[in-house]
Amino acid sequence: MKTCLVVDDSKVIRKVARHILETLDFEVREACDGREALDSCLAAAPDVILLDWNMPVMSGMDFLLALKESEVASKPKVVFCTTESGMAYIRAAIEAGADEYVMKPFDRDTLESKLQIVGMA
Amino acid sequence: MTVTVAIPAVSTRAMTVLSALLEARTGQQLASYRSWRLDMALKPLLREREIDTLDQLVALLLDGRDATIGDRIVEALVNGESSFFRDQPVFGLIGKALVARAEASGQHGQRLRIWCAGCATGQEPLSLAMLFADLAESSGIAMPEIVATDVSEGALARARSGRYTQFEIQRGLPIRTAMRWFNGDRGDWVAKPELVRMIQFRRQNLVSEAPPPGRFDAVLCRNVLLYLAPAIKARVFLSVADALAPGGVLVLGAGETVIGQTGLFEPSRAYRGLYQRVAAGMTRNAA
Ligand SMILES: C[S@@+](CC[C@H](N)C(=O)[O-])C[C@H]1O[C@@H](n2cnc3c(N)ncnc32)[C@H](O)[C@@H]1O
Ligand SMILES: [Mg+2]
Numbered sequence: 001m002k003t004c005l006v007v008d009d010s011k012v013i014r015k016v017a018r019h020i021l022e023t024l025d026f027e028v029r030e031a032c033d034g035r036e037a038l039d040s041c042l043a044a045a046p047d048v049i050l051l052d053w054n055m056p057v058m059s060g061m062d063f064l065l066a067l068k069e070s071e072v073a074s075k076p077k078v079v080f081c082t083t084e085s086g087m088a089y090i091r092a093a094i095e096a097g098a099d100e101y102v103m104k105p106f107d108r109d110t111l112e113s114k115l116q117i118v119g120m121a
Numbered sequence: 122m123t124v125t126v127a128i129p130a131v132s133t134r135a136m137t138v139l140s141a142l143l144e145a146r147t148g149q150q151l152a153s154y155r156s157w158r159l160d161m162a163l164k165p166l167l168r169e170r171e172i173d174t175l176d177q178l179v180a181l182l183l184d185g186r187d188a189t190i191g192d193r194i195v196e197a198l199v200n201g202e203s204s205f206f207r208d209q210p211v212f213g214l215i216g217k218a219l220v221a222r223a224e225a226s227g228q229h230g231q232r233l234r235i236w237c238a239g240c241a242t243g244q245e246p247l248s249l250a251m252l253f254a255d256l257a258e259s260s261g262i263a264m265p266e267i268v269a270t271d272v273s274e275g276a277l278a279r280a281r282s283g284r285y286t287q288f289e290i291q292r293g294l295p296i297r298t299a300m301r302w303f304n305g306d307r308g309d310w311v312a313k314p315e316l317v318r319m320i321q322f323r324r325q326n327l328v329s330e331a332p333p334p335g336r337f338d339a340v341l342c343r344n345v346l347l348y349l350a351p352a353i354k355a356r357v358f359l360s361v362a363d364a365l366a367p368g369g370v371l372v373l374g375a376g377e378t379v380i381g382q383t384g385l386f387e388p389s390r391a392y393r394g395l396y397q398r399v400a401a402g403m404t405r406n407a408a
Contacts, residue, residue: 053354085305091300101296102291109292113204114291117298
């Protein structure tokens with residue numbers, strides 16, 4: 001079973017994502033900000049991370065840069081999942097090392113297709 | 122306590138006229154639709170023409186003064202669903218089959234031809250164009266000619282515009298591919314002109330009109346034949362078979378097959394999931 005870490009400060013989004021991911025047979029973990037996510041990754045690296053951009057404490061972008069520098073052994077796939085849909089944001093995310101990008105709102109088909117693209121579903 | 126939900130009544134007469142219209146124009150059978158689906162599909166058109174019921178719509182149709190109403194009804198009733206790289210693995214197969222074909226012909230510079238029959242709002246031919254732009258770069262084959270047809274003018278107009286919502290763009294399309302081939306425009310994504318230019322869009326009715334001229338190395342006819350009556354389906358297979366160059370491949374939707382539908386095609390041995398013409402002379406046995 002593959003593990004997905006859902007990182008989002010919105011409880012509702014985490015719940016929706018968890019529900020979809022569980023129907024896709026993922027084991028789901030949650031974090032409310034980048035700091036928590038980093039701790040979670042250091043404890044045990046997930047296979048894939050669904051990552052919000054705007055979060056308190058540590059943003060998705062800062063998390064992504066910190067993850068690259070970190071000791072996290074196997075680098076998880078990172079799918080940005082954010083309301084930011086401008087080309088500049090997307091480009092920045094890709095340059096920072098994101099593997100895929102989902103613009104909110106999303107549904108099951110979208111998430112499944114993005115996870116397939118990164119080789120996880 | 123029982124709660125009664127008011128389901129708008131669709132009169133049998135309206136059902137009969139509308140399904141006859143759809144079948145006459147496209148061969149598509151409405152039998153699989155329930156009446157509420159019919160109602161939902163036509164609601165925007167009713168609103169646009171400022172009428173309330175399907176019976177009024179039928180009256181408008183039979184009256185004959187509104188020249189476009191028939192087309193609009195048909196366009197609202199056909200299933201036009203599509204997505205980028207739908208059933209993704211099949212695109213890998215198409216690429217492999219056509220690169221091998223180009224190489225076998227020994228004429229690298231010669232352009233292969235692909236016919237996308239029932240292209241709906243364009244995601245399928247655009248996916249092919251993006252795929253082959255990459256393959257042209259990596260394997261050196263010439264960019265194939267892509268002809269995309271549909272019976273629906275409305276769908277074709279959208280396809281030609283290359284404009285997709287955020288929702289449509291992120292179903293099946295990797296973000297890097299979207300960034301390379303589309304521009305952002307007021308929340309939508311618009312295919313770059315050089316991508317759209319790789320495709321010739323034409324209106325064509327698969328059931329009643331001849332295929333686009335010339336022979337094709339691959340024909341995609343995916344999720345179009347599902348609702349055709351068997352006799353009409355057989356006729357479409359015949360015309361597709363005629364349009365296919367010797368050794369060319371037929372591509373159907375993921376849930377579709379030729380088995381039990383036609384004796385003209387058989388599963389390809391080299392590319393599982395694609396179909397090829399049964400060798401001449403074998404047809405009768407296979408039928
Ligand atoms: C469900 S869509 C499939 C789109 C695309 N091939 C795919 O698989 O994603 C079916 C399309 O077939 C078209 N179609 C239905 N009957 C047709 C006919 N008789 N001739 C040409 N196109 C037809 C419809 O207008 C619609 O756009
Ligand atoms: Mg947030």
